Amino acid sequence: MAAEREPPPLGDARAADLEELEDGEDLFTSTVSTLESSPSSPEPVNLPAEDLSTNSNGPKPAEIMLDDDREDLFAEATEEVSLDSPERDPMLSPKPTPAITPVTPVTLVAPRMESKSVAAPVIFDRSREEIEEEANGDLFDIEINVSDPEKVGDGMNAYMAYRVTTKTTLSMFHKNEFSVKRRFSDFLGLHSKLATKYMHIGYIVPPAPEKSIVGMTKVKVGKEDSSSTEFVEKRRAALERYLQRTVKHPTLLQDPDLRQFLESSELPRAVNTQALSGAGILRMVNKAADAVNKMTIKMNESDAWFEEKQQQFENLDQQLRKLHASVEALVCHRKELSANTAAFAKSAAMLGNSEDHTALSRALSQLAEVEEKIDQLHQEQAFADFYVFSELLGDYIRLIAAVKGVFDHRMKCWQKWQDAQVTLQKKREAEAKLQLANKPDKLQQAKDEIKEKERVKDFKTVIIEYLESLVQTQQQLIKYWEAFLPEAKAIA
Amino acid sequence: MTTTLTEIKHLPTLALLVCCEYLAIFKKTVAMHEVFLCRVAAHPILRKDLNFHVFLEYNQDLSVRGKNKKEKLEDFFKNMVKSADGVIVSGVKDVDDFFEHERTFLVEYHNRVKDASAKSDKMTRSHKNVADDYNRIGSSLYSLGTQDSTDICKFFLKVSELFDKTRKIEARVSADEDLKLSDLLKYYLRESQAAKDLLYRRSRSLVDYENANKALDKARAKNKDVLQAETTQQICCQKFEKISESAKQELIDFKTRRVAAFRKNLVELAELELKHAKGNLQLLQSCLAVLNGDT
Numbered sequence: 026m027a028a029e030r031e032p033p034p035l036g037d038a039r040a041a042d043l044e045e046l047e048d049g050e051d052l053f054t055s056t057v058s059t060l061e062s063s064p065s066s067p068e069p070v071n072l073p074a075e076d077l078s079t080n081s082n083g084p085k086p087a088e089i090m091l092d093d094d095r096e097d098l099f100a101e102a103t104e105e106v107s108l109d110s111p112e113r114d115p116m117l118s119p120k121p122t123p124a125i126t127p128v129t130p131v132t133l134v135a136p137r138m139e140s141k142s143v144a145a146p147v148i149f150d151r152s153r154e155e156i157e158e159e160a161n162g163d164l165f166d167i168e169i170n171v172s173d174p175e176k177v178g179d180g181m182n183a184y185m186a187y188r189v190t191t192k193t194t195l196s197m198f199h200k201n202e203f204s205v206k207r208r209f210s211d212f213l214g215l216h217s218k219l220a221t222k223y224m225h226i227g228y229i230v231p232p233a234p235e236k237s238i239v240g241m242t243k244v245k246v247g248k249e250d251s252s253s254t255e256f257v258e259k260r261r262a263a264l265e266r267y268l269q270r271t272v273k274h275p276t277l278l279q280d281p282d283l284r285q286f287l288e289s290s291e292l293p294r295a296v297n298t299q300a301l302s303g304a305g306i307l308r309m310v311n312k313a314a315d316a317v318n319k320m321t322i323k324m325n326e327s328d329a330w331f332e333e334k335q336q337q338f339e340n341l342d343q344q345l346r347k348l349h350a351s352v353e354a355l356v357c358h359r360k361e362l363s364a365n366t367a368a369f370a371k372s373a374a375m376l377g378n379s380e381d382h383t384a385l386s387r388a389l390s391q392l393a394e395v396e397e398k399i400d401q402l403h404q405e406q407a408f409a410d411f412y413v414f415s416e417l418l419g420d421y422i423r424l425i426a427a428v429k430g431v432f433d434h435r436m437k438c439w440q441k442w443q444d445a446q447v448t449l450q451k452k453r454e455a456e457a458k459l460q461l462a463n464k465p466d467k468l469q470q471a472k473d474e475i476k477e478k479e480r481v482k483d484f485k486t487v488i489i490e491y492l493e494s495l496v497q498t499q500q501q502l503i504k505y506w507e508a509f510l511p512e513a514k515a516i517a
Numbered sequence: 518m519t520t521t522l523t524e525i526k527h528l529p530t531l532a533l534l535v536c537c538e539y540l541a542i543f544k545k546t547v548a549m550h551e552v553f554l555c556r557v558a559a560h561p562i563l564r565k566d567l568n569f570h571v572f573l574e575y576n577q578d579l580s581v582r583g584k585n586k587k588e589k590l591e592d593f594f595k596n597m598v599k600s601a602d603g604v605i606v607s608g609v610k611d612v613d614d615f616f617e618h619e620r621t622f623l624v625e626y627h628n629r630v631k632d633a634s635a636k637s638d639k640m641t642r643s644h645k646n647v648a649d650d651y652n653r654i655g656s657s658l659y660s661l662g663t664q665d666s667t668d669i670c671k672f673f674l675k676v677s678e679l680f681d682k683t684r685k686i687e688a689r690v691s692a693d694e695d696l697k698l699s700d701l702l703k704y705y706l707r708e709s710q711a712a713k714d715l716l717y718r719r720s721r722s723l724v725d726y727e728n729a730n731k732a733l734d735k736a737r738a739k740n741k742d743v744l745q746a747e748t749t750q751q752i753c754c755q756k757f758e759k760i761s762e763s764a765k766q767e768l769i770d771f772k773t774r775r776v777a778a779f780r781k782n783l784v785e786l787a788e789l790e791l792k793h794a795k796g797n798l799q800l801l802q803s804c805l806a807v808l809n810g811d812t
Binding site: 341344345347348351352354355358359361362365366368369372373375376379380382384385388389392489492493495496499500502503506507509510514 | 622625626629630632633636637639640642643644646647650651653654657658660661676679683772775776779780783784787788790791794795797798801802804805809
């Protein structure tokens with residue numbers, strides 16, 4: 026992997042330049058070694074996020090030395106495949122061992138981050154374009170389908186297993202086409218792993234579909250009614266969209282966890298995702314703590330870009346929610362309409378039966394048939410409304426929640442940064458000036474831009490699909506009524 | 518400039534909506550009145566009624582007094598008595614086959630029309646709900662579209678326009694369905710009720726007639742008040758025969774009218790549905806063409 030090439034040059038440059046630092050080079054070498062080893066092993070889940078965030082956003086010492094680094098970066102940027110530049114970030118996240126005191130990792134990791142962000146404008150412009158190209162390329166290179174939900178097991182221990190089929194031409198996968206069986210908690214496990222790894226450095230990890238205890242219990246108990254089949258179908262479609270969105274993201278695609286998820290036939294049970302497990306309770310406590318935190322942090326938004334984007338996302342979120350509510354109402358009413366049309370059809374048939382004028386009777390029964398067909402049509406339209414439109418909106422709302430999560434992380438980072446700043450100021454005066462440098466989240470900007478484009482494409486295709494379904498409905502309606510008209514005219 | 522224009526277009530939407538609703542209801546009531554008047558005019562006896570002439574010709578305000586409370590209460594009691602009586606009377610078997618057949622037919626028909634009318638009402642209401650939803654979706658898309666002027670926002674604006682127009686069409690569909698189908702059924706519900714009432718009156722007079730006959734026989738047997746009994750019986754007999762004759766005529770007319778009305782309304786319903794579906798289709802297709810052409 027190209028990533029492995031990376032640590033040596035920067036590490037050496039840094040080591041050379043930071044000799045004057047009091048903290049010894051031992052720390053550097055240990056960092057380098059841990060960094061080298063990190064790409065292969067996934068980040069242990071229980072490494073608290075706080076430590077990681079301190080490291081990524083720590084104040085950056087010695088900007089001056091980075092001129093050399095900048096040249097190195099340029100050289101590397103041009104020769105390496107562009108996917109690797111964002112690749113460096115995940116390498117930063119698995120931070121040095123907890124043995125190192127809070128202050129020093131900040132100084133250690135910072136130069137690397139800082140070097141990137143200093144060189145940010147030029148490199149990222151180029152790499153952003155390359156990322157886009159690569160993203161477009163990826164769209165055609167990997168295709169994921171989730172199908173064949175089947176019930177495995179019995180009683181309360183039963184679960185639905187879905188077949189995940191991947192077709193790809195990318196070289197990093199061992200085969201071109203393969204499929205595995207996964208259950209819902211596997212998906213959730215994948216998401217939590219990806220989230221812990223990438224969320225705090227500013228990536229937007231696509232959210233997984235939500236757990237639904239009611240729905241699953243119905244399925245487990247074996248109720249073979251329409252609501253449980255609908256639920257399974259909804260979930261299958263949501264899982265497929267989730268995986269597709271995840272692989273569209275070039276960095277996440279490179280992640281070994283994702284590959285393992287897609288390829289290996291046996292996956293360790295993600296017990297942490299069970300609702301009533303210890304991890305679940307821990308998550309709930311964390312969520313409560315986060316909520317309290319949000320209320321107490323008064324962040325001085327120094328970066329106007331973030332403020333604006335945050336406002337935009339708030340607006341967007343509100344409006345999407347409104348739209349989603351309206352579309353759900355539409356689905357509900359259409360289902361009602363179809364039910365009422367069916368009832369009316371039956372009633373009209375009965376009326377036709379009791380009518381003794383033969384032509385009228387026949388016309389009335391024809392009307393009944395037409396209405397019945399229309400009812401079917403409405404039902405299908407309702408399904409289309411639902412699956413195509415409403416689910417997409419729901420996905421986007423969840424996505425926005427994820428984006429907000431990223432913003433929240435950023436706030437937390439800022440807070441940590443402020444704290445670290447205070448402690449650092451007590452120690453060094455020289456570095457103090459340089460702590461006021463840019464935040465590393467310029468990277469987020471690149472990601473945001475990409476998401477924007479994808480979002481546009483997504484929305485467009487979905488809405489066009491939906492409109493086409495409406496067109497088909499209307500055409501069918503025309504056919505039915507045209508067939509009915511002569512019958513009605515024939516009533517003597 | 519374009520944004521302000523579209524904004525202005527959306528402002529009076531509420532007023533427009535109210536206007537459309539009012540017009541729809543107005544159309545309905547007017548149609549009902551027209552049918553009523555035509556019926557009265559076509560009836561051989563009713564058309565000669567003086568009240569009717571006054572109604573049609575007097576070109577100043579008629580100042581019709583509505584029923585006051587006392588009259589309403591009277592009506593209420595009359596209805597109660599009538600329904601109780603109707604139950605008793607309906608037990609009597611009718612000699613005349615025609616009427617017997619009509620009675621069974623009418624009872625069944627009335628029930629089914631009631632059912633169909635209720636279901637049709639529900640259906641048109643759901644349809645209207647769907648149209649309203651389209652309206653809300655259109656306005657949400659509009660507000661999404663006015664966020665900024667990126668590509669996707671222009672897209673949203675176009676789709677919101679589409680939804681606006683589709684909504685209008687869907688609302689028309691539901692209003693027309695309401696007009697042609699539901700109203701038809703409601704009308705025939707009331708008509709069949711009226712026919713049933715007619716039959717009830719006839720049965721009542723038949724029962725009276727038979728009672729009078731029995732009383733006459735009893736009087737003849739006792740040889741007391743024979744003449745009085747005879748006159749009563751004769752009156753009853755006349756009443757009964759008169760009512761039978763006109764009832765027969767009315768019921769036959771009822772059938773023909775019903776068939777004709779159903780035909781007219783069903784044909785109109787089908788034609789309107791076709792027109793709207795075609796309009797809707799065209800609208801959707803042109804919008805799709807524009808959207809696809811943009812990408």
